[in-house]
Ligand SMILES: Nc1ncnc2c1ncn2[C@@H]1O[C@H](COP(=O)(O)OP(=O)(O)OP(=O)(O)O)[C@@H](O)[C@H]1O
């Protein structure tokens with residue numbers, strides 16, 4: 379069994395008095411795409427927040443074999459986790475280029491950064507056109523592209539994507555998902571994909587977890603979950 | 617005409633001084649949504665440090681940058697020690713903390729240096745030089761030049777360097793910035809350091825014009841506050857333009873409007889600012905208060 383890049387073991391957490399996750403265990407193998415599905419309020423966003431240190435948690439979270447306990451967000455992302463948060467986290471006060479530069483600002487390998495810029499502009503030509511404009515002028519889909527591009531410039535080993543399809547036209551969602559697949563295959567970046575659009579997510583991923591009120595209700599190979607009508611009906615809504 | 621040019625030059629000189637202190641206020645406001653009421657007192661204290669260095673024989677042009685360095689470090693330390701523990705407190709708490717800090721710094725200056733006003737040495741000759749047939753004071757022109765250089769340096773730092781980029785990112789979008797690896801908490805400290813150093817420039821520039829004593833900055837901070845609000849409180853460029861407008865207005869009104877002598881200058885400046893804000897509530901360079909949800 380290949381060792382997992384990211385492992386959550388019996389993670390509990392919440393906000394103040396309200397507890398949200400009640401013992402979540404999941405793992406993301408190196409270079410894989412894993413979906414995290416579930417209804418509104420199930421705790422998907424909270425799970426991602428726990429991974430990058432946005433909420434306190436109990437249990438254990440390990441990345442590349444090392445526990446992330448007690449580490450600050452800034453350090454965790456420096457280890458190679460790019461987190462595209464719910465709402466995309468675009469810095470609308472800054473330009474498109476400045477957003478991209480922030481993605482790469484910790485990197486020392488300047489030549490590689492320049493190549494990554496070229497590649498990002500190849501994936502998302504619109505970002506090249508809008509490069510010097512304020513990020514606030516981008517449409518929702520373009521902002522999502524910027525968020526993914528910026529994450530790629532962090533040269534991560536793992537990307538956490540929180541509902542990249544939210545509010546976007548189906549065609550735009552398709553093209554973003556295609557690029558996520560390409561990034562995963564050519565750069566061997568593992569992806570933990572949170573989605574409401576279960577059908578698309580299961581097509582893209584190899585494994586999936588379904589959260590229900592803070593617990594993993596179902597998990598398995600994406601292809602198998604797709605094939606089980608009862609699972610689809612009761613948890614995935616299609 | 618001659619007289620007018622002279623008044624404009626000295627208006628711009630006062631304006632440059634207000635602009636520096638206003639920029640200091642804006643740097644901290646941007647970083648934490650807080651008006652630092654201690655900014656003027658910190659500048660005054662830094663000026664006393666410069667004064668002490670100079671009267672102990674240090675060359676002015678060594679004492680000046682050295683003081684800015686000390687002010688920078690002091691700003692960082694104040695943020696770490698005084699502000700950090702209350703960082704997440706409600707804004708009103710923070711305001712009270714900066715008011716307390718102002719009182720503390722003022723008292724410390726009085727205790728250490730006394731309340732006797734002292735004349736601060738100026739490296740600029742008192743001569744006038746002839747531009748376009750008008751005589752402008754060399755002192756005023758030098759103040760404009762020094763403040764100008766400092767403001768341009770800050771602009772380049774914020775707009776053209778990676779550290780400036782992370783400072784701006786942390787100030788406007790702390791949560792997403794953290795996810796990009798920006799050390800937001802340190803950026804706040806850095807913002808305080810920068811503000812402290814820029815503020816010190818205003819103190820050192822104004823000291824030869826006024827006299828150096830613990831209450832020296834108390835009027836200047838009001839002009840600076842007015843300048844910052846006029847510029848839109850969030851905009852560094854706005855602070856500079858606002859400072860220059862306030863400086864010019866005060867000087868020209870003082871010179872040409874008969875009843876506006878010394879005492880009324882402050883009132884006139886504030887009245888004009890209120891007028892502008894009635895027309896443009898977000899200031900000249902402010903954005904409308906739209907929040908991204
Ligand atoms: N900042 C917060 N403070 C308090 N409670 C919160 C906070 N954020 C989320 N919650 C609560 O935690 C629970 C899980 O929220 P979470 O955002 O993780 O769900 P989600 O699965 O991402 O849902 P969605 O699909 O709607 O994004 C919800 O009941 C929510 O009300």
Ligand SMILES: [Mg+2]
Pocket residue numbers: 422423424464540
């Ligand atoms: Mg969510």
